[in-house]
Amino acid sequence: MGEHALLYILFAPFLGALGLIFVSNRQPLLVRGIAASSAFVALVASIYLFYAYDPVKGGFQFVEKIEWSRQLGISLHLGVDGIGTPLVLASTILLFAGIFVSWHIKDRTKEFYIWLLILAAATIGVFMSLDLFFLYFFYEMSVIPMYLLLGMWGSHTKKYLEMTDTEGVKLRDSVGFIFNFGSNSKEYAAMKLVLFLSAFAVMALMGILLIYKYSGLNTFDILVLREHANLMNIPVLGTTLDKIIWVLVFFGFASIAPLWPMHSWSPVGHAAAPAATSMLHAGVLMKLGHFSIIRVAFEILPETTREMMPIAAVLCMFSIIYGGFVAFYAKDTKYVIGYSSSSHMGYVFLGMAALNYISLSGAVIYMFAHAMATGMLFAMAGWVYDQTHTRDIPSLGGLSNKMPFISGCFIVGCMASIGMPGTVNFIAEIMIVVGSWNKYPLQVIVAMLGIVLTLAYLFKMMRGLFYGPMNQKYGHAHDAISTVDRLPLLIMISVSIGFGIFPMHLYDVVRSGVDPLIVRITEVVPVAQSGDGAGSPGAVGLSETMMTTPVVAKPILPSPVLTSQGGSE
Amino acid sequence: MIFSLNLSFSDLLLLLPEIFLTCWLCVVLIVDFVSPRLPKEQLAYLSVAGLVITLGCLAWFDVNHISGALFGNMFVLDRMAIFFKVFILGATILVILSSVEYVNRFTLFRGEYYVLVVMSALGMMFMASANDLLSVFVSLEFSTLGFYILVAYLRDDLASNEAGVKFFILGVFAAGLFAYGISLVYGETGQLVFSEMSSAQATPGLIIGFLLIFAALGFKIGAVPFHSWIPDTYHGAPTPVTAFLSIAPKGAALVILLRIFLVALASFKPVWVYLLVAVSIVSMTYGNIVAIAQRNIKRLLAYSGIAQIGNVLIGLAAGTKMGSDAILFYLLAYLFANLGAFAVVIAVSQAIGKDEIEDYRGLNRRSPFLAFAMLLFLLSLAGVPPLAGFIGKLYIFVAAIKEGLYTLITVGLINIVISMYYYLIVVKQMYINEPIDPSPIRISAPIKTVIYVGLAGTLVIGIYPQPFTDWVVEATLMFSNFVTPAATALPTTVHVGG
Known part of the structure; x- marks a missing residue:
């Protein structure tokens, strides 16, 4: 271990996936064992990483x-700072928990675990990449496993299944492509x-x-570039290049976050995904967006970030309110949690937009906290679905008799999600709210409203699922009794509450990562804008020549200039 | 022009691979004649043995840096020629291996099939070395001759015959354009050798001549608007021939395009870059959009091939040494992914007898190996990390962005997303839909070998590309003379700006 902890964390799931290829599906226990043990190695290594990370020294370690x-x-340049470390830990916790949550998958177990491990490993890879190429490499790599996980082990929505027609499947799928709410x-x-x-990744x-x-x-290399x-x-094109790059990077990565109005893939994806995938998806995959924005836009373009971040402050309000209201009216358990996730990710954007020590640290801790809270909720929604084969809230009810453990955990999950004192979410929310108040009071008010909304829709869902009259159709449903079923929930609950009560190390680690970043962003002396903002395409070529001439004595042929003329139009 | 024909032994050494392969070709033909009872698989393995020996000879050339020019510069053996010869031979070996079982579908002339394949490969090897318009023309027609027959090899199949006729008529037309282009260029410059044209003046005759030559080569690589033969020919031809057609002639034509644009026309770069940008954008967009509507896997791969060529042309439009590196690298990635995908198509059509995408329903249940292989090949074609195709696309984009081809890169990036849709449609059929007939699919050993080679290539190039990038960088060292030093990607020229 020791110095090479990052390699263990990154490659344990990959090697687990590789090993699974050579195992037969006829030995399900061996398949699960390999998956669980590789996730366990990654988990242990990341716990070590989290506590061995030295917040006093700060910077990129390991x-x-x-x-x-x-x-x-390009080099495979790995390293974690105070922002990456908790996210790596969150990923491995959710991966480990996710393997137990999906313990009862019977159909093509081996393939499921292969894709789940690859998904988690790719996600972890993003959190430790210090090279733009590898950041993108792992980012894009995490997308394809999602397709297979959703497609092969996912589930249709209720409305979709109700759309029975004699013609067959064709009519069902012919509903509009993008605005196809609720019936997917x-x-x-x-x-x-x-x-x-x-599409946003290529942006x-x-x-x-x-x-x-x-x-x-x-x-x-990010460290060299910054x-x-x-x-x-x-x-360039009437504005400056750094702004164009910033917009491309910000919106490219914010789509996975998912920032309104680029969120519409996310609840649909959550709803279709199997429980473990939803957990990873909502728990860590969405954080890839915030993390990549911090890594690329904040590190390399600090001045532009300071100038442009109000965009995020505006959009995050819509995220919070829109997600909250849709979650309130949704009838499908996973839609509720999915929209609640995309609403909660708005808080992270608010914390990032305020650009000070408190709010940005709050945003990072919130990412960690939200991973645990939403992981719990999805795991339990998945359990309820496995027992009843429905996610339709109105048809469910009274399940607390049948599953007291699950309903107890669900209350904890709701509390964590709301940000109850005692859970780590509370610390994060309070930091975001306090940190952003001076700069964005309106957004903070909206965020408080969002918390009230969260309370409303989560309690409404809880009532719908666990209390009230019971639907006798689901009399066969039973509780999570075995250790395998309880373990993942207990892990996530204990992490959430543990860090809620003892947040100091987490806080120190995060601050050590946030501080230098904020210094870079806020204390850079602004460079005066160049005289005329109207950039003619010819000027692009000129400045480009000026930049590259110091070493290359021979002037560049006229062709690049000409092509950039053709290209920039 | 005077040719010195007093060849020494060391001159003949440069021709050794071609001479050896010609002799081997005759041996295969004779063996087929004298022992008609010999199982035809033996002929396949005999041909492969000859190709492997030739490959070994080329590898020896490459390691020992043997190079030179013959016949008054008509035939050059430089590192790039060696690269493309290895490329073509590799493709040929894989194609022959994937044909072993398929050949049983032919009613007649099963032995000659292998001879024709190797003959086409021989023609393309000469193309890789051709450094003069006449030798290009002769070798190109020589290789195409074999293809005319191969495409129509399923004698009783109407689609195959139609494909053959279409390919022949358009191919002959392209040859006519080529010949006319050569005559114009020769009339204007008095030169046929590429490296001696670089000082030519841009006269209307020269421009038209080169446009005609470009059209003829565009026909070979299947770039829009010279692509119209591709879908029907790919669809109708026997699948191994389609696989061969989709990779080897493209490589051979690209080496000539590289020599023409980066050597002969290096000084006209500001002019031809527009031509290439336009052709590339149209090819990518057309290929990808039309591929969405396809119901047949061979047609889908045909249109995807058109789009891939659009991507390759981005590298050519960059017109730098790095651009040519990227093209070579991309072709390597494309070779493994494309031939692998065709090998899966052959294996499935052996079992099912059809090539519709609908027939891939539930392939994951019927043969997890085939489905997984096809998944990786398609994702590599789409450009998803960590597979070879992703590195290839990125290499090309990096080369192009250094030259400031922003529009082209934007279109290329958008096209990645479009292409992902139709590749994933196939993935959906294989993985998500349930099979109608769940009986497992048997895969013959040679096809399995091809798929394993394809998988190994796709994964190794994707995960550890360094040896391959080193190889392509060395293969195109000749271009460093013709382009600005700023554009080369060698570590010595790393410049620290700002």
Whole structure:
């Protein structure tokens, strides 16, 4: 262990997936054992990482650098700071819990665990990448497993199943493509998720490529780029280049966060996904968005971030309110939790937008806290679905008699989600609210309203599921009795409450990551804007030539200038 | 122009792979004649043995840096020629292995099939070395001759015959354009060798001549608007021939395009970059959008191939050494993914007898191995990490963004998303839908070998590309003379700006 903890965390799930390829589906216990043990290795290593991370020293620790491609300037550069460390921990906890949550999957067990492990490993990879290329590499890699997990083990919505017609499946799928609320097949949800995320991911890739080109450093290394890349004040298309890059990166990554109005793939995806996938999806996959924005936009373009972050402050209000109201009116358990997740991710954007120590630390802790809370809720919604085969809240009820343990945990999950004191969510919410008050009072009021909404829809769902008259159809439903079924919930609850009561180490770690970032963003001396903002395409070529000339004596042929003329229109 | 024909032994050494393969071809033909009772699989393995020996010879050339020019620069053996020869031979070996079982569908001339495949490969090997318009023309027609026959090899199948006729008529037309283009270029410059044209003046005759040549080569690689033969020919031809057609001639035509654009026309880059940008955008967009509507897997791969060529042309439009590196790398990634995908198509059609996408329903239940392999190949074609296709696409985009081709890259990135849709439609059929007939699918050993090679290539190039990038960078060293030093990607020229 020790110095190479990151490699263990990253490669244990990959090797587990690789090992599973050679195991037969006829030995389900061996399959689960391999999956669980590889997740356990990653979990232990990440707990070690979390406590061995030295918040006093700060910065990037456990750095690994393996050269990967000289020609393209790529190296497998791994390292975690105070922001990455808790997220890596959250990912491994949710992966470990998710393996137990999906313990009873009978259909193609081996394939399920392979894709789940790859999904988790790719997610973890993003959280520790210090190279733009690998950040994108792992980011995009996490999308495809989602397609298969949703498509193969997911479930249709109730409305979709009710749309019976004699013609067959064709008519069902012919409903509009994007505005197809509430009546989705799992195939539709999976395809929408992949296309949405890929479309925005290539946007971010364009931003990354522009950083690569205009830095002129021939490297994708974030640490080099943030020190040496000079992307400011290059006029392009009537604005400056750094703004264009920032917008591409921000919106490219914010889609997975999911920021309103780019959220529509997310609840649909949550609803269709099997429980463990929803947990990873809502728990950590959505945080890839915030994390990548912090890593790329905040680190490399601090000044532009300061200038542009109000965009996030505006959009996050819509996220919070819109998600909250839809969750309130939704009738499907997973839609409620899905929209609640996308509403809660608005808080993280608020914390990020305020750009100070308290609020940004709050945002990072909130990501961690939300992973646990939403993980619990999805795990329990998944349990209820497995027992009753429905997610339709009005048809359920009175399940607390049948499943007292689950309903007890559900109350804890609701409390955590609301931000009850004693859970880590409370600390995070209070930090976001306090930190953002000076800068964005309106947004804070909206956020408080969002908390009230959360209370309303979660309690409404709880009543609908566990209290009231019981539907006799579901008399066969039973509680989580065995250790395997209880373990994941107990892990997440104890983490949530444990850090709620003893938050100091988490706080120190996060602060050590947030502080240098805020210093970079707030204390950079602003460079005066270049005289005329109107950038003619010819000027692009000119500035580009100026940038690259110091070493390359021979002037660049006229062709790049000409093509950039054609290209930038 | 005077040719010196007093060849020494060391000159002949440069031709050794071709000479050896020609002899081997004759041996295969004779063996087929003298022992008609010999199982035809033996002929396949005999041909593969010859190709492997030739491959070994080329590897020896590559390691020992043997290079040179023959016949007054008509035939050059440089690192790039060696790369493309290896590429073509590799493709040929994989195609022959995937044909072993398929050949039983032919009613007649099963032995000659292998001879024709190797003959086409031989023609393409000459194309890789051709450094002069005449030798390009001769070798190109030589290789296409074999294909005309191969495409129509299913004698009793109407679609195959139609494909053959279509391919022949359009191919001959393209050859006519090529010949006319050569005559114009020769008339204007008095030169046929690429490296001696670089000082030519841009006269209307020269421009038209090169446009005609580009059209003929565009026909070979299947770029829009010269693509109209591709879907029907791919659909009708025997599947191994389709696989061969989808990769080897494209590689061979691209080496010529590289030599023409980066050597002969290097000084006209500001002009031709527009041509390539336009063709690339149209190819990518057309190929990907039309692929969405396809119901037949071979047609889908045909249109996806058109789109892939659009991607390759991005690298050519960059017009730098790095652009050509990226093209070579991309072709490597494409070779494994594409031939692998076709091998799966062959295996499935052996079991089912059809090639409709609908027939892939529940392939995961029937043969998890085939479904998983197809998944990886399609994702590699779509450009998903950690597979080879992703690195290939990224390499091309990096090369292009260094030249500031923003529009082209934007279109390329959007096209990745579009292409993902139709590849995932196939994935959906394989993984999500349940099979109608759940009987398992048997895979023959040669096809399995091809799929394993494809999987290994796709994964290894994707996860550890360094040796392959080193290889392509060395293969295109000749272009560093023709492009600006700023554009080369060698570590020595890393410049620290700002």
